[in-house]
Amino acid sequence: MKASLKKSKEPSTAFIIIDIEKKDYEQKVEDVLKSYQKSINIPGFRKGFVPKSIIKKKYEIPTIADEVNKLIQEELNLFIKKEGLEIIGGPILNEKGKIDWSDDKLSFEFELGLAPDFKVDFKTKKKIDFYKISADKKIIDDQILNYRKQYGKLISQSAIKEDFEISVSFKSDQLGIDSSGIIKLSDIKSKDACQKISVLKLGEKTSVNIENFFKDNTKAENIFKFPTEKIKTFSGEVELEIKEINQRDLAEMNQEFFDKIFGKDKIKSISEMKQKMSKEIEKDLEKQSEQKLFNDVTEFLIKEIKFELPQKFLKKWMRTTNKEKIELNQIDEEYKKSEKGIRYRLIQEKIIKDQNFSISNDEIKNYIKEMIALQSKQYGQVSPQGMELDNIVQRLMSNQDEISRISNQLMTKKTLDFFKEKAPLRSKKVTFDEFLKKAYAKA
Template identity: 35%
Template sequence: MNIRKEHIDALNAVVKITIGKYEYTEKIENFLEVKRKTATLPGFRKGKTPMDVVRKQFEKPAIIEEVSKLVNKGLSDYIAKEKLDLLGNALPRFNENFDWKADELVFEYELGLAPEFSVDLSRASGVTRYKIVADDALLNEQVERIQKQYGKILTETEVKEGFEINGTFTNEEKEINNSALISLDIFADAKTAKQFIGKKVGDVVVLKTKGLFNDDHQLMDYLKVSHDDVHGLDIEVNFTIDAIQSIEKAEINDELFAKLFPNGEVTTLDGLKDKIKEDAEQQFVQQADQKFLNDVTEALLETTKFDLPETFLKKWIQTIGETPLTAEQAEVEFAKSERGLRYQLIESKIFIQNNLQVRFEELKDFTSGLIRQQMAQFGQANATDAEVDGIVSRVMSNQEEIKRISDQVLSLKMIDLYKTNVKAVEKEVNYQDFVKAMYGEM
């Protein structure tokens, strides 16, 4: 077998594999001899079929199968030996007039080569890194939420100021059908709230979505519509009242503190707000880090330039699905996937340049931490090492779970890398402003 590579350009190459007849003839002859002895063909007794009849029926398929094995192994070994960094898989060039009886069989494969480039993290300088603070408005809101959570629920017959309403938002055209618990202070316009006053169970209130809330993103929560649909959404929705309730808020006293903190670590309103602030801002760090990661990613995509073997990739896309695509369909699919492919290459290069990898012990420790955190949430804060190790072993026996957790660990490593190497502009915001920044509205 002879294999050689011919470069078309920096990103495209053709591999030519030549196989001589002598490389497979003996194996084919042995196969045909066995077939002659075992085959039962019409008109001949078993074992008495003439070789020319056996050869006519079985030789070509046998050659195709055996040569295909040789070619596939030769190509795979060659790619590994030459350490070729490919995009997609090798694409065979088909020859309608291919002669399987020739003394030399030549096969050609097109290759799309990964581009050579480097990633300069300094190009992402200027990205904003947010620090989210829990302001007084949020703290007061959370205190009131706790008071309501531990308060007494009273069933009411008609809606009044301060009451809560269980109901269902519906719109047939947009396929909206979502149950929600609302209070009248969620609406942007006081006139909207007044429509509910005096209503009873079973009544329907018709609402216009345009300007319904101070923040259009609330439509995502209450109507369960996508982010792409909320901006400028101008339709009517029906809200059918299913139940009306008022809440007698729990008093902020020793009894409430004892329910919230049985160990007595919080005994005052100021202490409660400090605890809320601490917990909230700890959670906010994860959200701010994720946005920082996303924003650096976008900056690197915009500033890291390299070419792709587009023609090859479009041809490859035509072949990878269950149903072959037309050239036009492949063009559309390539446009959809190009950005993702570019970032995969950038991310891979960052891993290599900075020696980012996940060791088994790191993966195991991270999984253990996740499990302990989850168990604590369900009241099992004192789980033994043996209990946790048993769960870790089960989780890490699942390849999909290992992949998911590995991605989480790598993301954390990427965030740490970016925090160290990307000169960001730090900005302190409250959570409401952070949400606006998240959706590009600041």
Template identity: 30%
Template sequence: MEISLDKHSANQASVKIKLNEADYQPKVDAKLKDYAKKANIKGFRPGKAPVSMVKKMYGTSVLVDEINEILSSSLNNYLKEQTFKILGDPLPMIEDADSIDWKTQTEFEFQYKIGFVEEIEFKLDDSLKATSYKVEMNDAEVEEAITNLRSQYGKMTNPEVSEENDFLYGDLKSEDGTFEKTFSLPLSKVEKKSLKKFVGVKKGDVVELDPSKAIKEDLAQTVGVEEEEVEKLSGKFTFTVQNINRTELADFNQEFFDKLFGPGQVDSEEAMRAKVQEIISDNYNKEAAVYSDEQIKDKLIESANIELPEAFLKEWLIRANEGKVTEEQVEKEYPIYAKQLTWTLISGKIAKDNEIKAEHEDVIEKTKEMIREQFASSGMGAQMEESMGMFVDNYLQGNEGQNYMQMLTSVQNDKVLAFVKEKANVKEEKISADKFKELLEN
């Protein structure tokens, strides 16, 4: 057997494997003899058929199986000995395989494409600068959140006359009759100058409008049409009111508090406001932590400057997901995949160099945290803790063990990022919710 490597570029190569009879024939002969001992062939007693007949019947398939097994183990062992990091899986040259004559050939040559990266280098010290954001809530933002919750748990009514923030259910028609749609119009989405037309109306009233000017945002979604139909919503239209819907805000009472946080968790308006502020702040700061982590990843990815074998990886993604993805989908999603792969390579090196490992106990604790968050507002705190072991086992054993592996990867990622932050120059900055939203949008 001969194995050789031919590098085509800094990150792509081909591996050639040559086999002769001595490499595979002894295994083929042994397998055929074993077949002959077990074969049940018409005209012969079980196990008494001549090997020559068994070879004629099964020889080619046994040959193919044995050679494939030799190729697989030989290629894997050879690649393990290399200093570079293999990406994806080796891709067999299909045109070479199609030209093989399994009945007459005694020597075989196979080629595989491989993609790899050499040494991964980056700086991990205080030259890596990052910002950790702490989001601070103001009273107006908390009040807005509380109003939204009161609306969500409020009572629906159908008043005679409309007011601001009502929903008008009715028929939208174009003057020329080419468009007609029945939908619910939130007056909160009506432009200020046009709003007065919709306030004070009753059932059966008709309002004249130009939807493209009167509805200030999400025109297609508000009316309920596809984006390509938006151009039809310009010009003279009428809206005939069929019904007026209004949500009366929920009262600050125990029933409302229990719906929000579970029975007996909060017993006063003051405590409810404090709880809402705490939850919103926690949510923002979790999001801010994710944002900061992504910024750190981006800077490490940039400093490492890893050149991935793009052409190879795109081909591998298509062949590995045969029939599930198109070339267009791979082209579109490749940048996201490449970024994640690069971070995985960097994270793996940091973990290996610094002996960072995700332990089973860490996986259990992280799973518990996830479950507690999911049940946070259910009011089942005590009962949930009593059955926590069952919840954890059910989750980690689900999805054929993939849930466990995903959680293990998540824990490893958390540990690596914590290590990076210890080495990097991370400064904390207090920021308003509005300012943080601007950061996310940019």
């Protein structure tokens, strides 16, 4: 087997020629056919005694094709790595008629899209705004109100009013629903259902149309214990019964209240609580500001860094690899939708390569431990330690999808830190409402 590189008339593409001889795959094909002969079931023959000629006639060509394809993929990957070729998309086989798999010599030609050469720098007078979001009085007061509701006492009521917590059950044999949960009138999307429920007393029942009952999909999932896709198929009447009606009295802002939120004796007064909340809120809001910064720097780099893409190749590659067939008259539009993403991926890969960014197992483990501690705190639970923590980390480390997700997040964090250090930033202090107007302003 031999692989060679052939130049293209276009500077942004090239060709890899792979020549394969019969000796490269015949032993492997022979081994596969022998295993078939031992295990295959064909009517009229005992298992393990099917004549070799029948096996060969039926399975030889498909087996050759399968083994040759494996060799091609191996050789392509090795050759691209050995030659240091930086490619866009993936190799495309140039089909030259029907392949005769019985030939002693086979030749395959693959077209490659070559990644452009460019530099990532921030040598510009343009400035990118980095928003520092301050926690204003309104956002702090809203947070305090939420805590007072959360830790307030429940007072039983006989009639329903706005903002009361209503414990209800839903039943329908036809839809397989038998669930219960706590709702408020404000959770309900249907005006008709809301009106029906608002006049009910404790223990009373009514029928409601389940279709689009809740405003929020997450609320529906939590109540019905079905995924959103399943819930969207629900249609018809279900029985709803009022089990409890409660008014949540606001908690007093005393030492017991402070201890529940921040820990025993950590906060002694309302002013201390507000200062602490202000810092915590601003830390949380910083994540939103950083996400906007990341998006803005990304847009900046895409506009500022100029390089040519192998458009003709990429359009061909998109048509070849897309699961849903793209017609010729649609390809230009599809390419326009994808071009910005392609350009950013190339820029990100260049940054990662130039800065020697990598993600170690220890970084992934530490990230998992931090997330476990954070989630435990959010739910008011004691964070696992020692062997229990190690077992959770080990379980997550064995999940490749989870590892990939965490690695991507860590790489995004390293890229963000690079942006903060190198990009021409201008710090701007804003309130949360001002930030929202900036972040979601129409272009």
